[in-house]
Amino acid sequence: MLPSFFVSLNHPMQSINHHPFTKGLLTWYRQHARELPWRQTQDPYAIWLSEVVLQQTRVAQGLPYYLKLLEVFPTVESLAHADESALFRHWQGLGYYSRARNLHKTAKLVVSDFQGKFPTTYDDLIQLPGVGPYTAAAIASFAFGEAKPVVDGNVFRILARYFGIETDILHSSARKEFTEVAQELIPNDLAAEFNQAIMDFGSLQCSPAPLCGSCPLSLTCFACQQKRISDFPVKQKKAKQRNRYFNYFIVEQGKRILIRERKEKDIWSGLWEFYLVESPQVEELESIMELDGNLSTLLQGATIQSLKSPKLHILSHQKIHCRAWYIQVPDNLDISMLDGFQWIQPEDFEKLGKSVLLLNLITDNLHLQIFNDSMPR
DNA sequence: AAATCGGGGGA
DNA sequence: TCCCCAGATTT
Known part of the structure; x- marks a missing residue:
């Protein structure tokens, strides 16, 4: 009659694993472990935050974002009570922005439905928005020792x-x-x-x-x-990525610029951008104006000039071909507000999350009077 | 089951 | 160039 612990060797829930892979791996790890900040804690909030930041993201790229986010939002309550726009601004440049939205959703959920305490099991963790099989296993094992x-x-x-x-x-x-x-x-x-x-x-x-x-x-x-x-x-x-053609217009009137939040189910949802006209291919300005009725209205009595811009912005599934123009609308000209758009001062625009393409576009045109050195980073 | 969602780094 | 990265969600 074998003792129960020996029988359990061939059971999935074995307590001691003698597989050569496991033994070799753990021996290797005890000599080569990286020192990473999220390994210094068992706080499920900090662990969850690190895992979401690191989804499809290299450690070297995610690390500064993790440190900054934990500094600004040290607790799940602080994140739950934060403005989503502030979170998006801190997520700027990291990519996969739906992570930020789900992060905020989960923070609010944990505070409102779980008294600020994260669920402690894999099966409960995976119910949270933005928490899939990988992240649930990571939190369950790192914070609570569950063998997932x-x-x-x-x-x-x-x-x-x-x-x-x-x-x-x-x-x-x-x-x-x-x-x-x-x-x-x-x-x-x-x-x-x-x-x-x-x-x-x-x-x-x-x-x-x-x-x-x-x-x-x-x-x-x-x-x-x-x-x-x-x-x-x-x-x-992987399949080849598709080409898209973005024509940006930096529209200025009286120290303010015309901007819009991307809300559609598309790239960069939740981020902000200048007036955009997408065209099916590279087009001349005249053709772009035909594609967008409001653009002609904006241009009545205004001046327009071509801008330097990033030529190409590469995403996993898309190649964005970009061109940009600068439109100055005289102060006395009455522009009826376009639906979904708003006028904003550059220093306030700086506080909103933007795509790397838009940041590069701004960087290419910091000499414009309207930016007036108010848009670093 | 396939598509989509970012940005950057290494070979 | 191509591939991959502490994946998740939607269609």
């Missing part, structure tokens, strides 16, 4: 290589399959350490261009043994 494996890009890559898994990691069934493998490997009593370890291992050792020569797992790694490192992970190639 994180399955991010690192984990897909490492497990695909180590076990020779040929499943397309973009296929809908891939997450379930890789999660089941990871669940077999994660030690019940060292879940947080295992999850931190596997992500550091993916970043530092088993990176996209891996360092197999110095890898402690190379002897038991399928891809390395078979000399098929480049075969894993299997990943469907």
